[in-house]
Amino acid sequence: xxxxxxxxxxxxxxxxxxxxxxxxxxxxxxxxxxxxxxxxxxxxxxxxxxxxxxxxxxxxxxxxxxxxxxxxxxxxxxxxxxxxxxxxxxxxxxxxxxxxxxxxxxxxxxxxxxxxxxxxxxxxxxxxxxxxxxxxxxxxxxxxxxxxxxxxxxxxxxxxxxxxxxxxxxxxxxxxxxxxxxxxxxxxxxxxxxxxxxxxxxxxxxxxxxxxxxxxxxxxxxxxxxxxxxxxxxxxxxxxxxxxxxxxxxxxxxxxxxxxxxxxxxxxxxxxxxxxxxxxxxxxxxxxxxxxxxxxxxxxxxxxxxxxxxxxxxxxxxxxxxxxxxxxxxxxxxxxxxxxxxxxxxxxxxxxxxxxxxxxxxxxxxxxxxxxxxxxxxxxxxxxxxxxxxxxxxxxxxxxxxxxxxxxxxxxxxxxxxxxxxxxxxxxxxxxxxxxxxxxxxxxxxxxxxxxxxxxxxxxxxxxxxxxxxxxxxxxxxxxxxxxxxxxxxxxxxxxxxxxxxxxxxxxxxxxxxxxxxxxxxxxxxxxxxxxxxxxxxxxxxxxxxxxxxxxxxxxxxxxxxxxxxxxxxxxxxxxxxxx
Amino acid sequence: xxxxxxxxxxxxxxxxxxxxxxxxxxxxxxxxxxxxxxxxxxxxxxxxxxxxxxxxxxxxxxxxxxxxxxxxxxxxxxxx
Numbered sequence: 144x145x146x147x148x149x150x151x152x153x154x155x156x157x158x159x160x161x162x163x164x165x166x167x168x169x170x171x172x173x174x175x176x177x178x179x180x181x182x183x184x185x186x187x188x189x190x191x192x193x194x195x196x197x198x199x200x201x202x203x204x205x206x207x208x209x210x211x212x213x214x215x216x217x218x219x220x221x222x223x224x225x226x227x228x229x230x231x232x233x234x235x236x237x238x239x240x241x242x243x244x245x246x247x248x249x250x251x252x253x254x255x256x257x258x259x260x261x262x263x264x265x266x267x268x269x270x271x272x273x274x275x276x277x278x279x280x281x282x283x284x285x286x287x288x289x290x291x292x293x294x295x296x297x298x299x300x301x302x303x304x305x306x307x308x309x310x311x312x313x314x315x316x317x318x319x320x321x322x323x324x325x326x327x328x329x330x331x332x333x334x335x336x337x338x339x340x341x342x343x344x345x346x347x348x349x350x351x352x353x354x355x356x357x358x359x360x361x362x363x364x365x366x367x368x369x370x371x372x373x374x375x376x377x378x379x380x381x382x383x384x385x386x387x388x389x390x391x392x393x394x395x396x397x398x399x400x401x402x403x404x405x406x407x408x409x410x411x412x413x414x415x416x417x418x419x420x421x422x423x424x425x426x427x428x429x430x431x432x433x434x435x436x437x438x439x440x441x442x443x444x445x446x447x448x449x450x451x452x453x454x455x456x457x458x459x460x461x462x463x464x465x466x467x468x469x470x471x472x473x474x475x476x477x478x479x480x481x482x483x484x485x486x487x488x489x490x491x492x493x494x495x496x497x498x499x500x501x502x503x504x505x506x507x508x509x510x511x512x513x514x515x516x517x518x519x520x521x522x523x524x525x526x527x528x529x530x531x532x533x534x535x536x537x538x539x540x541x542x543x544x545x546x547x548x549x550x551x552x553x554x555x556x557x558x559x560x561x562x563x564x565x566x567x568x569x570x571x572x573x574x575x576x577x578x579x580x581x582x583x584x585x586x587x588x589x590x591x592x593x594x595x596x597x598x599x600x601x602x603x604x605x606x607x608x609x610x611x612x613x614x615x616x617x618x619x620x621x622x623x624x625x626x627x628x629x630x631x632x633x634x635x636x637x638x639x640x641x642x643x644x645x646x647x648x649x650x651x652x653x654x655x656x657x658x659x660x661x662x663x664x665x666x667x668x669x670x671x672x673x674x675x676x677x678x679x680x681x682x683x684x685x686x687x688x689x690x691x692x693x694x695x696x697x698x699x700x701x702x703x704x705x706x707x708x709x710x711x712x713x714x715x716x717x718x719x720x721x722x723x
Numbered sequence: 724x725x726x727x728x729x730x731x732x733x734x735x736x737x738x739x740x741x742x743x744x745x746x747x748x749x750x751x752x753x754x755x756x757x758x759x760x761x762x763x764x765x766x767x768x769x770x771x772x773x774x775x776x777x778x779x780x781x782x783x784x785x786x787x788x789x790x791x792x793x794x795x796x797x798x799x800x801x802x803x
Contacts, residue, residue: 282737286744291790294736311790468784471777 169298170199170329173262176305178205182233184224184590185209185262186217190237191277192264195329209590209619212611214241216583218248219572219609222257223547223587226570227595231258231312232587238264239277242323243284247577249319250288254574255402256379258317260308261289267327268296281323290318298331316466317379351482351490359437359461359478360494366435368503369395372418372447375402375573376440376464382485383407383566386439389492394500396507398426400441401558402573405566415511419447420708420717421555425511427706427714430455432506437491439463440484443473444574453713463487521722525699526675529553529628532696533560536598536626539682544596545570545588549581549605552634555704557600579608582625586612589621596686597622603629603655610661616691617666624685625693629655630700638703642718643710658695667691725754725801726779730768730786731761731794738791742768745789749782750775765793771800 167175173196177185186209189197200208211217214236221232236245242263252259266275282292291311293304301324308320363369371393377386386406390397390413397407398418407414416426430436436458441447443462448454451474459477462470463484470479480487522528533556540546542564548557548571563569570588572580585599606627616623637651662669668688670681672695685692705720732738739758746753752773761767774782779797786795 283740286737286741287748291741292737296736466788468781468788472781 166332166334168195168199168329169301169324169331169333170195171202172298172301172333173305173324173329174199174203174206176302177233178203180305180309181230183207185233185235186211186220186224186587187235187262188212188214188217188237188241190239190241190264192238192266192326193235193241193262193329194264195326196235196262196264209586209615211583212614213609214244215247215579216586216609216612216615218245218252218259218261219577219580219583220587220590220612221259221261222248222252222255222580223570223584224591225252225257225259225587226567226584227545227588227591231260231309231317233260233262235262236264237277238266238281239279241277242279242281246285246288247575249285249321251572251575251577251580252319253288253290255572256317256375257319258312259319260305260312261319261321263321263323264329265294265323265325268325269327271325281321285321288319289321292321292323295322295324295328298328298333301328301333351480351487355478355480356487356490356494359480359491362435362459362461362478363393363437363491363495364498366393367500368432368434369393369500370430370433370436370458370507371395371397372430372436372438372441373397373399373403373406374439374441375400376484377403377406378440378567380440380465380484382439382483382488385485385488385492387411387413389488389495392492392495392497394498394504395437396429396504396511398422398430400447400573401571402569403441404558404569405563408564408566409562410564415507417558419714420449421559421704421706422714423511423559424706424717424719425507425513427717428510429507430458431715433458435459435461437461437463439488440465442469445473448474449708449714449716450712453715515723517723518720521720525702527672527678527696527698529556529698529702530560531675532626532628532678532698533557533600535678535682536600537561539679539686540598540624541596544568544598545585545592547571547581547585547588547597547599549599549601550576550578551602551605552630552638552702552704553600553602553628555635556628578605581605582609582623583612583615585623585625586616586619586621589623590619597624599623599625601625601627602634603627603631604633604653606658607653607655613662613665613667613691613693621691622689623691624688625691626682626685627655627658627693627695628698629658629695630698630702631655632700635704638707639710641703642707655695658693662691662693667693669693670695672696724774724776724779724799726772726774726797726799728768728770728772728783728786729794729796729798730770730792732766732768733791733793734760734764734766735791738789739766739768741789741791742770742786745782745785746770746772749778749785751778751782
């Protein structure tokens with residue numbers, strides 16, 4: 144029999160009294176608890192069931208409320224805020240449709256391990272289960288896309304549950320937690336409110352398994368062709384330096400996943416770029432030629448591995464992840480190490496002998512360093528080539544700018560061509576692939592770091608999913624730069640129709656509004672780029688704007704993302720640009 | 724493989740739904756689910772299910788990761 148027992152979760156511990164009144168409304172207890180949890184911003188939208196919270200908010204000036212235009216935007220803003228501030232973002236919605244509108248943002252945060260606390264109003268307890276107006280079973284709905292969801296049943300539970308929710312959201316593998324609070328609980332008096340609550344982190348394994356570490360060290364020491372794959376876990380653990388040290392000690396190249404982008408400086412000699420479905424053929428060839436792969440903080444999902452049976456066929460895989468559920472989930476692992484990425488990388492680096500592998504490094508450089516002169520020729524034939532646009536955005540932005548990138552062709556072009564030198568500046572909905580993520584996430588990033596240079600890179604399909612948040616940007620004076628790579632198509636879907644569905648173009652051409660007029664209508668600035676000569680000057684002008692700005696770039700309409708691994712295919716089967 | 728999961732689960736709103744969500748996500752072929760009151764605070768849950776190869780330990784880890792699950796155990800009942 145296998146068994147898994149665990150210590151009881153830490154309960155909220157009274158720490159110190161504060162100046163809060165002895166009895167308060169539940170809604171005020173919630174606000175007190177949020178302030179004590181370190182919350183300074185809530186992204187939300189009011190409604191009937193959450194009215195008591197909104198009635199209390201003016202009495203808690205430490206809580207800045209950002210009024211969004213749609214609850215999905217609130218969740219994505221909390222996500223962007225959390226990625227930049229490295230603390231849980233908070234979003235809030237009313238019951239029923241308010242709560243259901245949060246679900247996409249919660250699912251995206253869950254897939255990408257982003258700490259978040261979502262608060263939803265609920266109908267009064269006497270109405271629950273009676274299909275009351277704006278009643279939904281939000282707990283049942285979000286169960287698969289949150290780390291946990293709480294229903295507050297007693298007003299005195301509000302503060303301890305808030306403390307537990309924040310502890311849970313940031314403990315171990317971070318993620319979203321939801322708190323559902325019925326309206327009568329928010330209106331009830333709380334007799335014992337006012338205590339600061341310090342919830343200890345939930346059970347997290349902190350000691351690395353020495354036996355597994357030893358096996359990993361032995362494998363790496365004996366490797367002739369070691370390669371490291373860095374995932375989001377490296378960034379979440381702030382293990383960039385540890386990664387670089389171990390890679391240097393092993394003389395091992397480092398590939399990265401989409402969210403691992405930023406784990407290592409892309410200009411570093413050891414960096415070999417992104418692997419997987421849209422990774423470079425050289426990177427995928429390197430992975431497939433490795434004899435030992437050290438995967439750190441990733442789940443080896445299908446976009447990374449392609450056909451699993453053909454993924455790195457000659458390699459033994461060492462897998463480091465904070466979440467034990469990830470070890471062995473998608474790829475067979477020779478060694479699984481559960482723990483913090485930084486601690487595990489440091490522990491291996493302390494134990495493994497330094498090595499030099501010039502032949503291996505030369506082979507990898509040969510695969511990844513091929514010059515592609517025909518790509519430049521192909522770009523030159525287009526008026527506005529996507530690669531040139533991405534490079535122009537990078538040149539117009541500050542060196543430490545944040546890039547919030549939506550989902551589709553532009554996402555892959557950005558991942559391939561931004562070539563970021565500064566760590567942790569690439570935000571995207573990688574796991575869920577939620578279109579409409581970038582603009583609200585950029586607003587959240589801008590709120591988190593008001594002096595930062597924040598760019599949203601979106602497609603014309605994505606833009607029309609959450610464009611209403613431009614109203615939020617104007618109202619809050621958030622100077623986000625939104626660049627729309629506008630090709631008149633849902634481009635990635637069209638590309639699949641071209642390549643894998645016999646070219647039958649079905650429901651992928653999409654019209655757009657006049658984005659310059661739209662920006663003007665919202666009170667923002669708008670530019671339209673139709674010629675190559677306009678690109679640099681207009682992006683530079685956008686960079687100088689002190690308020691929100693849209694740049695509508697009419698890119699080559701039929702450009703595609705290359706390479707691409709066909710569905711079900713192996714990474715080695717990637718199709719490359721026919722023009723290259 | 725047919726397996727039995729034995730879980731000790733807090734009596735909290737949503738805790739059984741979360742257990743069943745894991746069963747669904749891990750593609751367990753449910754044969755039976757029984758819930759009995761262990762005491763005022765806990766349920767004992769027994770799940771008998773057909774488990775695809777390699778999924779049993781993963782499901783066990785997923786169950787154990789749930790906040791309201793205090794203990795989780797897995798035993799194999801029969802092959803095939």
